[in-house]
Amino acid sequence: MPESPIGSAPGGRLPEALAARLRSAGCVYADDEAQLLADAARTPSDLEELVQQRIGGRPLEHVLGWVEFCGLQICVDAGVFVPRRRTEFLVHCAAEVVAPGSLVVDMCCGCGAVGAALAYSVPGIRLHAADIDPDAARCARRNLTRYDGDVHCGDLYTALPDSMRGRIDVVVANAPYVPTAAIETMPPEARIHEPRVALDGGDDGLDVHRRLAVSASEWLAPGGHLLVEAGSGQATAATEILAAAGLTPEIRRSEEFDATVVVGAGP
Structure with a gap:
């Protein structure tokens, strides 16, 4: 029995x-x-x-094999970055600037939670996702198949088909933004069990944000947007990075999610 x-x-x-x-x-x-x-x-x-x-000490989400994110059950494999609840605010901000038919890229996608939640919130978007970590890209494919999302493995924009250049309506990125020196102070669950490439943002935590911004004008469609999550103390520096790349920045903050998002609007 x-x-x-x-x-x-x-x-x-x-x-x-x-x-x-x-x-x-x-x-x-x-x-x-x-x-x-x-x-x-x-x-x-x-x-x-x-x-x-x-x-x-293994993260609960890795033990279970899933995480709840924006009300969805998202698969998350061992060794893949676990999306935090604060990043739900990034989804809310992105949902305000996308519409059915928008070409959207979930950059530094990890398990694809942001892209999945955005596709669920705004049905009909044309979704792509990219991550440099093959394990993350593999996990994202499992989560984004139901939304007809295409997942690419590679380094930021170089992972994308060249045919998307100048046509992307929204790039949304929970890029790594922990300063290198601060990684050793993170909880062991993250420091030991999540890939360093998903955490380490360089000396000030904004190295990947700079790389995203500097090439954004080549990939965004006219009037497109780049949205990045950042730490509250990094917001001013992040706006300067986006402004230097020709984007019009706006800082969005949420007390509910204890989160900061910087939105860059293209010309």
């Missing part, structure tokens, strides 16, 4: 016991994590394996 789903233990006793183990290991949201792990496991041995991975 098949075993009952782990998450259906009577009275919730099993999740409570799991929560105690997770809490002792330093998991801040132990109760929620315990339930998620219990729901994900098919057998007691499966559950123990998942718990051991989490106690060992």
Whole structure:
């Protein structure tokens, strides 16, 4: 006789016991994590394996194989950058400047969460995504297939077909923006389990933003937009970078998401 789903233990006793183990290991949201792990496991041995991975420091999203983002369940493979909730604000900002039929590129796409959420929010966009990390590009393909998104592996604009030059309506990028020296201060979950290329933004954290901006005019259609996430303390520098590239910058901030987005509008 098949075993009952782990998450259906009577009275919730099993999740409570799991929560105690997770809490002792330093998991801040132990109760929620315990339930998620219990729901994900098919057998007691499966559950123990998942718990051991989490106690060992592996990100919950990598243990589960998915992350909730903008209300969607997004696949996220081990070793791939886990999208943060703050980046949902980037999606909201991008949704304001796209429309059905817009050619949109999710640059530095990671698992493709931004592109997927944007395509879900604005049906009918023509979606492309790009990342330099082959593992991330592979994961993004799984998430963007349902939206007919094309995923390219390569370094920023060089990953895109040349036929897109001068035709892109919106480039949206959660590019790496952690200053190199600050990476060692990040939580071990990110520092150890996520690729450095998805975190390291150079000395001031804005190296990739500069590269995105300097070539934007070649790839954006007239009146197109480049949107980038940045740290709150980087916003002024990011606006200067976009302005130097011929874009008209605007800083957008959200207290709800504790997020900063810089929007650059093309001529």
